[in-house]
Amino acid sequence: MRLDWQELFKLLESNDHFIVTCHVHPDGDAIGSLLAIGFLLKKWRKNFQLICSEGVPTVYSYLEGSELVKKERDPLITPQVLISVDCAEKDRCALASEIWDVSGLIIVNIDHHVTNTGFGSLNLINPQAAATGEVIYHLFSKAGFDFDSSVATALYTAVATDTGFFRYSNTSAFTLELVSVLVKKYGIEPSKIAEQVHEQKSYQAIRLLGEVLCTLQVGIGGKVAWMVLDQPMISKYQVENEETEGYVNYARSIEGVEIGILFKELRTNEIKLSWRSSISVDVSKLAANFGGGGHARAAGCTINGPVDQVVNDVLQFVTEYYRAR
């Protein structure tokens, strides 16, 4: 896919006030990409604000510049350009919706979700990229923009987290070449970043995992495994949202299982589903049936209703899906 980088650089030349945002419930790719674009704008000596309504999850606070990310934009500054990273649709951008009312706002949409709606005035979307960080790395290379180790750390984090540290099927030769450059040229230490992301869990998060694993069930001919994380468990352990992100992988990692689902009760009658799959199933399509989306191997959606009913309805739907295949 040809990406019109020239257009982006023209926008950088002709505007001064930028606002950058990512998707809600930010992950490593969202935050890493947000910070990388921040560095680009800093290099170009632009005025910019990095906005993520939920702030930076503690697990990514090791990234340099994460303290620059604000939860709300400064209403006194009128941005000319909004750059959205890693966000498939307008409604999932992590900033107050009044932004869309800013007149004349130019929207740059940088992403890799195959489901991206193309909501930008300029869309730089590469669904073949493993992460938005990979799209941005490509942008920097094209521009001959030589960055430093803090940007390299942000990009490495983006790519590593979206590929499950190079275990998922989106890991390509290009992904590995890219991280090889980050290691060779910028001195990134993969073991250090893996430790930051995976080995700083709280005692409470591991205890909670124990309870969630007790809810694990396998059905539909051993092809689907699911777990439930309900409100009583969440309030008992007081674990940060991001710390439960990886739980669903336990369901997916069982031999013979093609789909792993975690049902998480955000509040009464509001259930968030995390879907993970092996190469044979595209879960973004299943999640889309419930108004969600994502990638073929990792997707999400939110369904309203009591948790037991939602579990039943979803399993019913997945049973039908297998029957129709």
Ligand SMILES: [Mn+2]
């Ligand atoms: Mn991503």
